[in-house]
Amino acid sequence: MAEKIVSSRDAILAAALREFAARGFAGARVETIARAAGINKAMLFYYFSSKEGLYQAVLQEVMAEFFKKVQGLITPPLTPGEFLERFPKLYIELCASNPDFVRLVGFDLIQNPDNICSVMAGIITRMSEFKPHPLFEVIRRWHAQGQISEADPVQFMMNVVALSIFSFIGRPMVEAISGMRVADDGDFYARRVTSVVNVLKRGMLK
Amino acid sequence: MAEKIVSSRDAILAAALREFAARGFAGARVETIARAAGINKAMLFYYFSSKEGLYQAVLQEVMAEFFKKVQGLITPPLTPGEFLERFPKLYIELCASNPDFVRLVGFDLIQNPDNICSVMAGIITRMSEFKPHPLFEVIRRWHAQGQISEADPVQFMMNVVALSIFSFIGRPMVEAISGMRVADDGDFYARRVTSVVNVLKRGMLK
């Protein structure tokens, strides 16, 4: 029919992402996913064979899409200054527009880091353009050339990612401490980008 | 009895923290908690009346203890330089020695931020010495006096907390990207403290 744009399979994946992101793996209900996808519960098992299988499929899909978006960033030769400007911006905007992605990955990161690690590793291996080592090599070179102060690429990236991602998970915490509500609108994220870029550039560039 | 060092109640709380931290609220099993605490499942309901009640009790206890440890930091008059040195150190060390705490709070932050917010707010209100506003007032003053570059105390704290906490949740992610395993031993956390303090001081102090 004309109004059925997406396949059942895709509808299930979309509904599952929402449910898993909202309640975690254990808290998610297969029944709820099926209803939200507008299909019979059994179809879900027909396509994904188990709740766990569906979960992994969602994770896979969502991570692959994410990496596809991030990969362009690192390909061209960059100065560390450019990198520290573009990465947080992209990262924060990506997360801001995909809250379900952030939550899903957050859950998994806490609960079974090994799993998400291997999923990511798998995706990275499959993306020939995005080899992990190049990036870390580049960072090392930056340091060797005296462009950045941090010698260890792992610490370097941790600083970058931490500042970029924290707003999405830790915001409530800072809200509680400060006693003030912070709207998670575009405005907030714009200010967040500014602050992060500023700290990173002043803090890590030589 | 004399040979029973911890009360059943405390044993339950301890076991519950482990279980909730490991599997989240929905994934945790009351049965497992009871067995780990060495008591009968019914006792758990006798003391805490429901799984939810037990969960809140654990959260309460664990957060209160955490804040008690953090509060000392801010009481004395500090320079921003001192603050940016001491806070990440304490924070990272605290988290490193209480992984269950980090995971529990992480879960809750993702799943129902409102809940953990109100728990934290409650604790803070009860701790007369640790009023949130003082800290934020202090930060504002630091900026007014030209000591730090970040005008917004929320952004300021987000930067601090983000860099401090990320190692615990995001580490696997950076591992996957970099393709290198990072041991989470004392050594690693020492290096992490150094890097974070360095970035924060260079990035935010004027």
Place this chain on the structure above:
Amino acid sequence: MAEKIVSSRDAILAAALREFAARGFAGARVETIARAAGINKAMLFYYFSSKEGLYQAVLQEVMAEFFKKVQGLITPPLTPGEFLERFPKLYIELCASNPDFVRLVGFDLIQNPDNICSVMAGIITRMSEFKPHPLFEVIRRWHAQGQISEADPVQFMMNVVALSIFSFIGRPMVEAISGMRVADDGDFYARRVTSVVNVLKRGMLK
């Protein structure tokens, strides 16, 4: 098509026999049968309209073939000695080369004897040459003429069939009791025939 040697229908029947014999009616899976037959599940219903229908078709086919093979035995005028020699031999050899048949019938015999009875009765009625009564009449005559000691033809046949068929179902039991494995090869069945024929002739002939 030319390359398709067996019709779908026959492929289904063959696969179904294997599956029903291996797992019984309730344990058999329509899906498994279809896959084994190399056809789509829906085809199975197209041909046999239900799992039950397929089961009955298999039973029918398999029993009909069996009786066809047995019937020759009784047609010619026989002495009881000849009968007691030939019947067990044929029976045991038939069962040894059709293990699925034995299991299928065994299941049905235990679970709904009425069903298999009526199937057999139906087949027998349709085979004009193999009227049951003749055989029983013959046995009665043997007794009347003082050739066999057993007066009741039912008991007579029970003894014959029991000794012939038991090896196939009860063998594991005797193995367990005796603690020794008995290979179910041609050799074993040859020895079994000898023993059975011996017992029957000595035990029932006058």
Place this chain on the structure above:
Amino acid sequence: MAEKIVSSRDAILAAALREFAARGFAGARVETIARAAGINKAMLFYYFSSKEGLYQAVLQEVMAEFFKKVQGLITPPLTPGEFLERFPKLYIELCASNPDFVRLVGFDLIQNPDNICSVMAGIITRMSEFKPHPLFEVIRRWHAQGQISEADPVQFMMNVVALSIFSFIGRPMVEAISGMRVADDGDFYARRVTSVVNVLKRGMLK
């Protein structure tokens, strides 16, 4: 309460035997067993942890009881004549009064002989008085002393057991062939014992 004679556990076992014997493992319904036992479905899993576990427990119990009853037979020093008289009688009477036992074991014998074998072997090992080898040793001695004609104790026992047990499983088959209904009452079994003992003694004693 006074009217509750049996424990839930025993009630479940009894109901399960009936259901498994009637429909086989795959056809049996946990729900049905629970209802018949007058307990909640969940209790069944509380005691036996799975349908499979319950099945094995039933098998175990039923087989152990059976062997307990049979074991007395072989302990005293017997002549083969005595053995061939008493064993079929006991065996047939036992089976006649425990039809569920026969069906259950029959199913298992057909479906997974290995399982029932190991169950039986386990029971036999646990019954120090009933070592399998003694019986087979005795049979061998009988032959050595010229008392029986069958040299192979396995064949000997197969003949004995086959004739004893067949009435219970194969009766419908003979009924179908003969076209006559055979009542499975005490009378029938008495006649069956007579016939079997007669065949065995004439057929195997020297």
Place this chain on the structure above:
DNA sequence: TATGAATGAGAGTTCATTCAT
């Protein structure tokens, strides 16, 4: 304060069967 037994509601999963093509 403590326990083993019990329960109801629902969870994930399976399966024979049907529909649209």
Place this chain on the structure above:
DNA sequence: TATGAATGAACTCTCATTCAT
């Protein structure tokens, strides 16, 4: 004659919670 997708009913199993003692 053939198929992939779809379905509803039922199935095994789980789990928070309560009861009797």
